[in-house]
Amino acid sequence: MNKFIIKKYQLKYLIFSIISGILLALSFQKFNFFFLAWIAFIPLIYSIYKSGLIYSGLCGAVAGIAYSLIAFNWMYVFMLVNTKSVKAALIVAILFWLYQTIYFVLWSLIINIIKNYKKIITTIFAAGLWIVFEYIKNYFLSGFPINLLGYSQSSFTQIIQFADIFGVYGISFVIILINFLLFYWLYNKNKKFLVLAVSISFVLLVYGFIRINQISKINNKDEIKIGVVQPNIAQEKKWRKSLKDEIINTIYTTAQFFKDKNCDVILYPETLLPRMLEQVEEIQTLVKSISEYSDLSLIGGKTVENKNLYNAIFLISQTGNIVDKYKKKHLVLFGEYVPFENFLVKLLEKVNLTDNFAEEVELRVFEFDKYTLGINICSENYYPYLSRELVLKGATLLTTHSNDAWCDGLSYPYQHFVLNIFRAIENRKYLIVASNTGISGVIAPTGKVIKQTKNQEQICFEEIVYANNYITVYDKIGDLFIYLCTVYVILVLLAYGIFRRKKRL
Numbered sequence: 001m002n003k004f005i006i007k008k009y010q011l012k013y014l015i016f017s018i019i020s021g022i023l024l025a026l027s028f029q030k031f032n033f034f035f036l037a038w039i040a041f042i043p044l045i046y047s048i049y050k051s052g053l054i055y056s057g058l059c060g061a062v063a064g065i066a067y068s069l070i071a072f073n074w075m076y077v078f079m080l081v082n083t084k085s086v087k088a089a090l091i092v093a094i095l096f097w098l099y100q101t102i103y104f105v106l107w108s109l110i111i112n113i114i115k116n117y118k119k120i121i122t123t124i125f126a127a128g129l130w131i132v133f134e135y136i137k138n139y140f141l142s143g144f145p146i147n148l149l150g151y152s153q154s155s156f157t158q159i160i161q162f163a164d165i166f167g168v169y170g171i172s173f174v175i176i177l178i179n180f181l182l183f184y185w186l187y188n189k190n191k192k193f194l195v196l197a198v199s200i201s202f203v204l205l206v207y208g209f210i211r212i213n214q215i216s217k218i219n220n221k222d223e224i225k226i227g228v229v230q231p232n233i234a235q236e237k238k239w240r241k242s243l244k245d246e247i248i249n250t251i252y253t254t255a256q257f258f259k260d261k262n263c264d265v266i267l268y269p270e271t272l273l274p275r276m277l278e279q280v281e282e283i284q285t286l287v288k289s290i291s292e293y294s295d296l297s298l299i300g301g302k303t304v305e306n307k308n309l310y311n312a313i314f315l316i317s318q319t320g321n322i323v324d325k326y327k328k329k330h331l332v333l334f335g336e337y338v339p340f341e342n343f344l345v346k347l348l349e350k351v352n353l354t355d356n357f358a359e360e361v362e363l364r365v366f367e368f369d370k371y372t373l374g375i376n377i378c379s380e381n382y383y384p385y386l387s388r389e390l391v392l393k394g395a396t397l398l399t400t401h402s403n404d405a406w407c408d409g410l411s412y413p414y415q416h417f418v419l420n421i422f423r424a425i426e427n428r429k430y431l432i433v434a435s436n437t438g439i440s441g442v443i444a445p446t447g448k449v450i451k452q453t454k455n456q457e458q459i460c461f462e463e464i465v466y467a468n469n470y471i472t473v474y475d476k477i478g479d480l481f482i483y484l485c486t487v488y489v490i491l492v493l494l495a496y497g498i499f500r501r502k503k504r505l
Contacts, residue, residue, distance in 0.1 A: 010051060014062050016046060017044050020066075022066050023037075034154070034156050037149065037152040045179065053113065074412040077407055078407050103137060126176055126177075128485035128488050146416070148169070150163070150172040162208070163425045165474055167479060169482055218470055226465055227261060229269070229434060230440045230459050234405060235403075248274065263293065265368075266296075267401065268401070272403075288319075288320030292320070300313050303327065305327075312326060312377075328357065329360045329361075329380065332378060365394050365395045372396045379402075388478060398430070400420055401434050402416065405438070420433050421447045428470045430468075431443045438455060440453045442463045
């Protein structure tokens with residue numbers, strides 16, 4: 001009876017697909033078994049090749065659900081902190097998990113359609129289709145592109161160096177490519193696919209070692225002594241009026257670490273200040289007292305302009321004056337921006353994490369002394385184009401200011417931090433991260449993490465970084481590779497459609 005059920009309903013293919021989802025989830029942070037990504041898709045690909053169209057879609061669905069429930073387990077907590085409602089948090093989390101799963105389903109369905117086409121063409125097609133979906137995920141509904149496949153390799157420094165040409169999407173492309181080649185080797189017992197997989201990996205590793213050596217010798221423009229403050233203020237405390245004095249005291253106390261350090265720049269996290277800097281004298285006094293420890297301080301807070309509320313980083317001089325301010329350009333989904341808000345608000349009453357922030361239109365860099373700063377606020381490091389445009393506008397040093405207390409203790413802070421590694425490689429710039437709680441750190445242009453704090457710790461540190469005006473191939477061509485893959489995917493589908501039509505005739 002059991003054999004009959006397994007054979008009739010092909011349950012083994014669903015089990016294989018679930019295994020793919022689990023292996024893929026484990027390749028990401030904070031599990032970080034990155035090597036699993038290179039084989040994770042093989043059970044799913046096998047299931048697709050052994051199944052019909054509809055069942056392939058089902059295999060993609062169970063793989064996507066298994067992956068999403070593990071990799072994005074923090075989404076429920078993220079929304080629960082926001083809404084204080086189990087119902088609302090569960091509904092939004094389920095919608096998010098299903099949204100992530102849709103891409104697995106579509107990919108599986110389309111691969112099933114062309115699975116009998118020429119193997120090399122299909123392999124390249126599958127890799128191209130995957131990153132086209134990743135690109136859509138990056139920007140659709142403002143985007144929530146945590147855990148693009150390439151991000152799983154953040155610890156594999158040598159293999160990710162060609163992101164300075166193709167960006168993180170190039171890493172994702174190669175991972176799918178290798179998975180397919182290994183599948184064909186195992187499925188068809190043809191060693192040429194194994195040889196091709198090994199050859200591609202070898203070439204990329206050689207490129208990685210060469211580039212690490214070259215980038216380490218970049219003519220760094222200026223030496224800069226930076227300081228970073230990670231105050232570790234719990235999310236439930238941040239905006240409670242009764243705890244304002246406690247937060248001010250925490251900020252002041254932690255900043256004392258830099259009293260005799262003579263830093264050039266000190267970085268503080270996003271939305272650190274508990275009240276409006278430009279409106280509250282007590283906050284102005286705090287900022288003036290801590291800004292004297294460096295030539296420039298970058299402090300997160302809120303600002304109002306033309307009745308619009310912005311998430312901002314204030315640039316503060318050593319005398320405590322506001323030199324300038326950067327206002328966040330790309331808002332985070334469900335944190336500062338809610339898709340279909342009218343519908344969701346009626347359904348769930350409250351789904352937004354914070355106040356309704358406005359979106360800045362202009363992307364700016366900030367010149368100070370002998371270097372130019374390119375600033376990202378929290379989720380802006382999701383989007384490669386922002387850092388790239390900052391560099392093209394002249395940024396010689398990149399910073400990220402975040403607050404990951406929403407998902408403290410879960411995998412999100414780790415998943416968020418590694419995005420900075422890829423922004424550093426894509427643009428070959430030093431990148432400094434200041435997080436309220438979560439992970440702060442300093443990343444070299446090679447992607448090497450020079451300094452990394454622990455999650456959920458209160459800490460300050462100093463480090464030496466260097467500004468440079470190096471421009472990468474990725475800076476010059478941007479996401480051209482994605483556009484080429486899109487064209488290739490469309491052409492293959494058209495060609496396959498014509499081939500099938502002729503075959504039927």
